[in-house]
Each structure stands twice: as structure tokens, then as C-alpha cells.
Amino acid sequence: MQLSILGQENYETDVVESPQNGRKSKFGVMSHPIVKVMKGPLIDSHFWKTLPITVRGMMDNGIREDGGGKVNPLAISVDVTKLCNLDCVGCYDHSGPADSNWRDRSQLTLDEWRTHLKDITQRFNIVHATWVGGEPLFEMKHRIRDGVKLPGEGRFEKGGQIYVEERWRVVESGLDLIPYNMVVTNAAYKWDLPQWVDRNVSFVVSIDGTRPFHDAVRGRGNYDRSKKKILSRPDLKFNITTVLNKSNWQSIEELTEEWVDVPNVYGIAFSIGTKIADQREFDGGKRGGEVDANEGYHLPWDLRDRAIDRLIAIQEKYPRFVFPARAALELMTSSRFREAVGYGGDRCPLKAGRVLSLDSMGIEKEPCVLGPGADCNTCGCIIPYTAAARRNEVSSFRHILDFMEQYTHYK
Numbered sequence: 001m002q003l004s005i006l007g008q009e010n011y012e013t014d015v016v017e018s019p020q021n022g023r024k025s026k027f028g029v030m031s032h033p034i035v036k037v038m039k040g041p042l043i044d045s046h047f048w049k050t051l052p053i054t055v056r057g058m059m060d061n062g063i064r065e066d067g068g069g070k071v072n073p074l075a076i077s078v079d080v081t082k083l084c085n086l087d088c089v090g091c092y093d094h095s096g097p098a099d100s101n102w103r104d105r106s107q108l109t110l111d112e113w114r115t116h117l118k119d120i121t122q123r124f125n126i127v128h129a130t131w132v133g134g135e136p137l138f139e140m141k142h143r144i145r146d147g148v149k150l151p152g153e154g155r156f157e158k159g160g161q162i163y164v165e166e167r168w169r170v171v172e173s174g175l176d177l178i179p180y181n182m183v184v185t186n187a188a189y190k191w192d193l194p195q196w197v198d199r200n201v202s203f204v205v206s207i208d209g210t211r212p213f214h215d216a217v218r219g220r221g222n223y224d225r226s227k228k229k230i231l232s233r234p235d236l237k238f239n240i241t242t243v244l245n246k247s248n249w250q251s252i253e254e255l256t257e258e259w260v261d262v263p264n265v266y267g268i269a270f271s272i273g274t275k276i277a278d279q280r281e282f283d284g285g286k287r288g289g290e291v292d293a294n295e296g297y298h299l300p301w302d303l304r305d306r307a308i309d310r311l312i313a314i315q316e317k318y319p320r321f322v323f324p325a326r327a328a329l330e331l332m333t334s335s336r337f338r339e340a341v342g343y344g345g346d347r348c349p350l351k352a353g354r355v356l357s358l359d360s361m362g363i364e365k366e367p368c369v370l371g372p373g374a375d376c377n378t379c380g381c382i383i384p385y386t387a388a389a390r391r392n393e394v395s396s397f398r399h400i401l402d403f404m405e406q407y408t409h410y411k
Contacts, residue, residue, distance in 0.1 A: 070353025080136035107360035209248030272380025277373030327389035340388035345376030
């Protein structure tokens with residue numbers, strides 16, 4: 001049997017079996033360019049084992065049984081914790097450092113997350129998970145005190161006197177349940193990254209511009225800390241994510257040039273800051289940055305359009321490294337953004353339910369991962385624009401293969 005995709009050559013079909021329920025399905029993939037790229041363990045095992053799950057998730061447009069008119073999700077976004085080692089300008093989750101009193105913390109325990117994630121993956125064909133926070137790989141040390149119950153997700157140090165809470169164990173519990181996983185981290189901490197080599201997970205590091213612009217958002221020295229962490233783990237795959245604000249949009253080209261030749265960094269995704277109620281603003285450089293950050297955080301539409309022009313130029317120079325593609329970037333401009341997000345987000349696939357966003361208590365956030373304070377009329381998230389750009393251009397099947405291509409981090 002043969003399958004014709006988008007008028008291209010016919011691709012021979014192959015039978016693959018789902019590891020979850022044993023269902024067999026036929027999909028033509030052997031001759032697709034991305035299949036030729038992928039070699040070794042990925043194509044031999046993980047790709048084939050999870051392809052049926054991926055296909056079912058991508059093509060599942062059913063309406064949720066629990067009402068609300070939302071479609072079944074194909075992905076989840078999990079706020080692993082509200083704790084973070086940093087206290088950043090523009091943080092959508094209003095997260096940051098806290099004291100060591102874990103008894104009063106609003107977050108599920110590891111066992112509670114395991115149960116919750118298992119229930120979700122049994123109800124829906126979840127293809128992808130994004131692990132965020134707070135800092136999803138957070139570790140915090142606690143001095144043992146009598147009568148205090150430990151959260152049950154860490155290790156002991158100094159002869160049992162110190163307990164190290166490890167929130168990254170929540171992420172680890174999801175790796176066996178969900179085919180593709182992405183951890184969004186600041187990487188500016190002292191503890192080591194997890195030993196997840198050759199696992200179904202990639203790491204995305206938040207870099208807010210070149211050093212002076214990044215440190216204006218995240219505090220002095222954090223750019224160098226994050227870069228050092230990335231360079232210290234050549235065995236792991238990284239991508240960069242940059243949220244453009246009123247200051248750092250000036251560093252688009254320099255930032256890209258600085259990272260494009262780093263061997264274990266496979267791409268950089270630019271988005272634009274969305275206005276969120278009570279979001280932290282710049283405090284005049286008191287955070288340790290070297291730039292004048294007194295003029296607010298969000299890009300006004302005129303500067304946003306200028307930033308997008310520069311993004312299009314650098315994306316054309318590095319089409320395999322800079323994301324999103326030109327078609328999506330053009331939709332992010334002031335004259336076209338409603339084609340993707342509509343009015344109040346009524347055209348957004350996230351608001352429609354394609355991604356199930358969970359807060360640190362496992363409760364669904366609306367309209368998306370940014371929470372109820374998000375102003376959809378200023379949306380700068382790349383997902384709705386990428387989805388709109390592809391809406392009339394590719395088939396569902398080709399969308400799946402594009403998704404696989406991103407996962408392989410092929411430069």
C-alpha cells in the first residue's frame with residue numbers, strides 16, 4: 001500500500017504497534033526526509049514505539065467528556081512547582097525563592113503527581129509534555145526538624161541532618177508515560193542537571209538576550225551561569241527560548257550569532273512577551289543588568305513589528321536554527337495577528353484545549369499556561385501563530401513528521 005502526501009512521491013507504509021494497547025496502524029514514513037536523518041536508537045526503538053500514540057493524539061479532535069466544549073488535548077504543560085532559584089522580570093507564574101517551610105506549599109507531592117499523570121494519560125492520547133514552573137528541576141535543602149513530615153521526593157545529606165528536596169523527580173515520573181518531553185529551565189543553579197542521557201526528553205534554557213539584557217531580567221551573573229551549565233553537559237540536547245521585551249529585542253542578531261555554533265544547542269525559539277496582570281516590571285537596573293531598563297517590559301506594537309522584521313531576516317539566514325518560520329512570524333505583526341488568535345484568543349488552539357495546562361496543584365489553568373491574567377489581545381506565544389501558518393498548508397500527517405523533526409534537533 002502507498003500513501004501520497006502533499007503531492008510528493010508516494011511513501012511506502014509500515015505497520016507499527018502501540019506499546020500501550022497493542023493496536024496496529026499503517027503509516028507511510030520510510031521515505032520521508034526526517035526518517036532518513038534519524039539513525040541509531042531513536043529510529044530503532046522510541047520512534048516506532050510511540051508513532052501510533054503520536055498519530056492518534058494529533059488526529060484526535062474529539063470533544064472532552066467533562067464538558068466545556070474543549071477538544072481532547074494532545075499535549076500537557078505542567079507547573080512542577082512555584083518555587084524557583086530566580087526572581088525574574090516578566091515571570092508569568094509569579095514564582096520565585098521561598099523559605100524552607102514545605103508544609104505550607106501549594107504543590108502536589110511526587111506520589112500525587114504520579115497518580116494524576118497516569119490518570120490523564122489514560123484518558124487522553126497525550127503526545128508531548130512541557131515541564132515548567134517555577135523551576136521544574138528545582139532542588140532545595142531543608143534542615144531536619146522533629147515533627148515535620150518530609151515530602152518524599154529527595155535525598156539526605158550530612159548524615160541525615162539535611163534533606164534535599166528534588167522536584168525534578170516529578171518530571172522523571174512522566175518520562176515513562178509520555179512519548180516526548182521538554183523541560184524549560186533557567187540552568188542558573190549550583191546543582192547538576194539530571195542524568196537523562198538518551199531519554200525521551202530535551203532541555204530548553206531561557207535566555208533573555210545577550211548578557212546585559214539577560215541579566216537585567218534575571219539578575220547579575222545568571223547569563224554566565226546558564227551558559228556554563230549548558231557547556232558542561234555536551235551529552236544533553238539543548239534549545240534556547242527567548243521572550244522579547246522592550247529592551248532585549250535589540251539583541252536578536254547578536255544573540256543568535258553567539259549560540260548558533262554551540263555544538264549541543266540545536267535551535268533558538270523567539271516569542272514576544274504577552275501582557276499578564278500584575279506581572280513584574282523592570283526596576284531601573286537594580287537587578288544587576290547593564291542596560292537601561294526603566295521603560296517597562298512589554299513591546300508596543302510599533303517596536304514589535306520592527307522586532308519581527310529583524311526576526312524574519314535572521315530566520316532566513318539560519319532557517320534550521322531560528323524558530324518560528326517566516327509564515328508564523330508574519331502572522332505575529334500588528335496587521336495580521338488576529339488571523340491567528342482572533343479576538344480574546346477565540347482562534348487559539350491552546351484556548352480550545354489542545355494543550356492541557358496544569359498548575360502546581362494539578363488544576364487546569366485557563367486560557368493557557370500563562371493563566372487567567374493573560375491578555376490574549378497582546379499574545380506573543382508562538383504556538384497559535386505556528387498553528388495558523390500551517391492550518392491550510394500541511395496535512396495532519398505531515399504535521400506529525402514535522403513534530404518528529406523538531407524532536408531530533410537536526411541542524
